[in-house]
Amino acid sequence: MSFLQKRSSDTKFYIFSLFGALAAVISLITVFIAQISLRGWIKGMRALLKGEGLVNPFLHVGTPELRPIVKDLRVLIRDLETERRAKDENQISWSPRALKEILNKELTGDEILIVSNREPYIHVKKNDQIEVQFPASGLVTALEPIMRACSGTWIAHGGGNADREVVDKHDHIKVPPENPSYQIRRVWLSKEEEQGYYYGFANEGIWPLCHIAHVRPVFRSQDWTQYVAVNEKFAKTVVEEAKTDDPVVLVQDYHFALLPKMIRERLPKATVITFWHIPFPNSEVFGICPWRDEILDGLLGSSILGFHTRFHCNNFLDSVDRFLECRIDRETSIVSYKGVSTAINHYPISIEYPAKWLEDQKPIAECRKHIRGINGFPKDRMLGIGIDRLDYTKGILERFLAVERLFELEPKWIGKFTFVQIAAPSRTSLDQYQTFDAAVRSLATKINKRFGKEGYEPICLKIEHHEPRQVYEYYRGVDLCFISSLHDGMNLVAKEFVASRDDEQGVLILSQFTGAARELPEALIVNPYNIDQCAAALHIALEMPMGEQRDRIRSMRGLIQEFNVFRWAGRMLLDAARLRQRTRLFGHIQDRYLGKAQSKL
Ligand code: GDG
Secondary structure (H helix, E strand, O other): OOHHHHHHHHHHHHHHHHHHHHHHHHHHHHHHHHHHHHHHHHHHHHHHHOOOOOOHHHOOOOOHHHHHHHHHHHHHHHHHHHHHHHHHHHHOOOOHHHHHHHHHHHOOOOOEEEEEOOOOOEEEEEOOEEEEEOOOOHHHHHHHHHHHHHOOEEEEEOOOOOHHHHOOOOOEEEEOOOOOOEEEEEEOOOHHHHHHHHHHHHHHHHHHHHOOOOOOOOOOHHHHHHHHHHHHHHHHHHHHHOOOOOOEEEEEOHHHOOHHHHHHHHOOOOEEEEEOOOOOOOHHHHOOOOOHHHHHHHHOOOOEEEEOOHHHHHHHHHHHHHHOOOEEEOOOOEEEEOOEEEEEEEOOOOOOOOOHHHOOOOOHHHHHHHHHHHHOOOOOOEEEEEEEEOOHHHOHHHHHHHHHHHHHHOHHHOOOEEEEEEEEOOOOOOHHHHHHHHHHHHHHHHHHHHHOEOOEOOEEEEOOOOOHHHHHHHHHHOOEEEEOOOOEOOOHHHHHHHHHOOOOOOEEEEEOOEOHHHHOOOOEEEOOOOHHHHHHHHHHHHHOOHHHHHHHHHHHHHHHHHOOHHHHHHHHHHHHHHHHHHHHHHHHHHHHHHOHHHOOO
């Protein structure tokens, strides 16, 4: 071996030895850390087996280097919970009873408060008699069965002209009138408050801002002042009604964007679940609101913030990202802002199934006969139905234009088909709604003049409030239901129509711009702006064979049965229950091992 060869082999030997030594040191360190962690875990497991609780595995996390483990564990628990939630949810048969059991088991003894603008029962005086009315409101339709199942207190604006006459000295009244199971706490508003908060900011500002219906929102600073004041008033009422310092408060809709934060300031331990019943616009549109930051800031006082669709969750997150300084975890959809974490999730709302309004309904054949009888229609008249609040977002004009186009394209339906439009008057003191009311009446008159004849009107327009039992009788007595919303968070009429058809007949025509269209693809999905397409859908519906009607409606009924309103509420309450358990658990860990200074870990 030459000198040069020997030197090169020595160098290789040294390099190998060096790597060997390094590897040994790294292994030793790894084993050492693993030992420490393992001991902690074993100790924890032993403690768990001894029944000392879950918190013991963290006995050693006071050591700063091991703190990341707590963080990882939080993520792990959250992932496990998500998996468990999906499993749990599918196994439950969702009914009022199931919901009650969940409340008793998961939210033992926790009190439930609901806050909404609209109350579920309105007392009105007519000819010196006090009547109880059930309002035309999707929100009330969905939440009333939940309250019947859970009891608790529903805080709402007392808007009926006889509301004050029937409450006790604490402004409470027990409902439902026929079988009381929960109470309403009525909040009184002055004319100025109602004008600024409800008609002004909520309905001339936020409502058009959130719906793509090409109606320009109006923002007035005096309306905003009332909106803030009324949100404050409801926050104080929540505190008055709460019997504990950590109630579960369900805040409803765009009337109360500031309330979640106001509740959190007064009751920091409360679990605030906010549900936004209407669409949430993209950030560019939302950005035009002069008080956009305050609205986002208020909503982020919620523990959970729900929308009907993932799309609207994403719009909200984009606005938060664009306008506030906060942290957004896109994977879990959790926003951390000013020390509060808000989980953003989609919870598509639904209806009570089976609906209580179906309990004493007559068989379908009788409903068909009765509906034709009271309206003076012949027995064989084909009927379509539209049921809405009289609102410019519902596409009522487009619906009438589609009926007109049907007659132009398929004249054979003239005289044989009538479209009945029930429109409950809504927000009647606003100019936009008065103009819309006039436009609807005038278009119906024009079409009736053009295609009607003695004893026949193609469009039967009923601008008046109907009781739910009458509404359900119409659903059962017609051949098709046409929903042409220009934009709609969900649209419960679609689900009510399907649920009411226990004969598995009837066709649903549904706007693609409703949340419901994502869940009910078996409907005839249309673009309400495409009048020819809607007319074609009417024609297809009127000629659809019974077998096809059955197949479509059966599938949709199956979905509504499985995903009813009890499941909607149950999912949110289960999420709230887990959040409370997790908060208690981590509160305990923090206090005991990490100290309050580490609370943002
Ligand atoms: C908002 C969102 C979302 C209709 N006329 C009468 C009457 N109705 C009932 C219907 C139905 C309810 O009103 C309307 O519900 P929608 O869901 O269609 O619409 P909104 O009121 O705009 O509700 C909507 C909903 O919140 C829930 O989250 O789906 O997207 O805009 O139940 O049957 N009820 C009575 N008389 C009538 O004349 N009693």
